[in-house]
Amino acid sequence: MILASPSDLAMWLTLLTAIAYAVPAIVADRMGPSLARRYLWLAWILHGISLVSGFLAEVPRFGFAPALSVTVWWVLTAYAVESQYFPQLKARWAMAALGSAAVILAWYFPGQALHQTSSFWLPLHWALGIASYGMFAAAVIHAALMSHAEKQIRMGNDNESGLPLLTLERLMFRFVLLGFVLLSLTLIAGVVFGEHLYGEAGARLKWDHKTVFSLLSWLVFAVLLLGRYRLGWRGRRAVRVLYVGSALLLLSYMGSRFVVEIILGRSL
Numbered sequence: 001m002i003l004a005s006p007s008d009l010a011m012w013l014t015l016l017t018a019i020a021y022a023v024p025a026i027v028a029d030r031m032g033p034s035l036a037r038r039y040l041w042l043a044w045i046l047h048g049i050s051l052v053s054g055f056l057a058e059v060p061r062f063g064f065a066p067a068l069s070v071t072v073w074w075v076l077t078a079y080a081v082e083s084q085y086f087p088q089l090k091a092r093w094a095m096a097a098l099g100s101a102a103v104i105l106a107w108y109f110p111g112q113a114l115h116q117t118s119s120f121w122l123p124l125h126w127a128l129g130i131a132s133y134g135m136f137a138a139a140v141i142h143a144a145l146m147s148h149a150e151k152q153i154r155m156g157n158d159n160e161s162g163l164p165l166l167t168l169e170r171l172m173f174r175f176v177l178l179g180f181v182l183l184s185l186t187l188i189a190g191v192v193f194g195e196h197l198y199g200e201a202g203a204r205l206k207w208d209h210k211t212v213f214s215l216l217s218w219l220v221f222a223v224l225l226l227g228r229y230r231l232g233w234r235g236r237r238a239v240r241v242l243y244v245g246s247a248l249l250l251l252s253y254m255g256s257r258f259v260v261e262i263i264l265g266r267s268l
Contacts, residue, residue: 010053014107017046018100025096036092037083043099044080047073050103054110063111064254065102067130071254072102074134075141078175086171088162091145129186129253135179136221136246142172143239150235169238173228176242180221183249187214213252220245 020043024036051070054061079095146168153165163171190211224241227233233241 010050010107013046013050013053014103017043017050017103020046021096021100021103023096025093025100040076040092040096040099041080043096044073044076047076047099047103050106054106061111062126063109065106065109066111067126067133067254069102069106070127070130071133071137072098074131075137078134078138082171086163086167090162091141094141128182128189132179132182132186133249133254135175135182136242136249139172139175139179139242140246142168142175143242146172147236147239169234172242173225173238176221177225180218180225183214183218183221187218210252213248217245217248217252220248 020039024039024043047069051066051073054066076095076099079089079091083089145163146165149163149165149168220241224233224238224245227241228238
């Protein structure tokens with residue numbers, strides 16, 4: 001009996017996951033909500049298995065594309081939970097297309113091998129940070145849906161999102177708050193346990209691009225939440241501040257890793 005190699009298994013798992021995501025994305029209009037939701041659940045499970053298998057591989061690898069894939073998985077997790085309470089939310093096509101693209105990109109750009117000196121807890125630390133990415137990404141998606149719905153209403157068209165503007169706005173800020181909490185915990189863990197996480201003496205706080213952009217994004221999100229709950233910020237102002245903070249957070253890891261790994265072809 002000939003067993004498939006780990007790379008072949010990863011390829012087939014990626015292909016199955018991408019197909020499971022692509023089916024509701026391509027034929028969403030001809031599928032009922034229940035069947036489309038089942039396909040997304042199947043794709044979400046396969047996506048999670050592919051992520052776990054990658055981290056448990058003989059030589060674990062990580063980079064901008066796997067980080068993006070984990071982020072998308074968190075976004076889909078949030079959407080799966082949210083759709084149970086708001087089944088009228090119309091975002092299945094976008095979620096399916098996003099998931100399919102993410103798993104293919106992560107397979108094509110698997111990233112770099114993790115350092116042997118890194119702590120066993122480092123992937124968990126990354127998972128916590130990327131979970132904050134996922135929550136902010138979910139907030140950005142809701143902000144985009146809200147902006148599009150507002151534009152459609154002003155043009156005299158129907159709201160295509162399936163949810164009222166106030167509900168979208170409320171959900172957006174809930175994701176921002178959850179992402180802010182996770183980002184705060186990630187930064188605190190990096191400062192307090194940095195030496196143990198990276199296996200380097202004196203590695204408590206490195207003033208590199210990741211630290212600077214992460215702190216800047218944290219400040220922007222703190223201002224956004226303060227403006228929301230103390231000054232009543234809402235609508236376009238809140239969305240713009242959210243976009244700025246999300247862009248800074250993206251640059252803190254995934255954006256910088258993309259430049260280093262793909263454009264410059266270097267290792268960190």
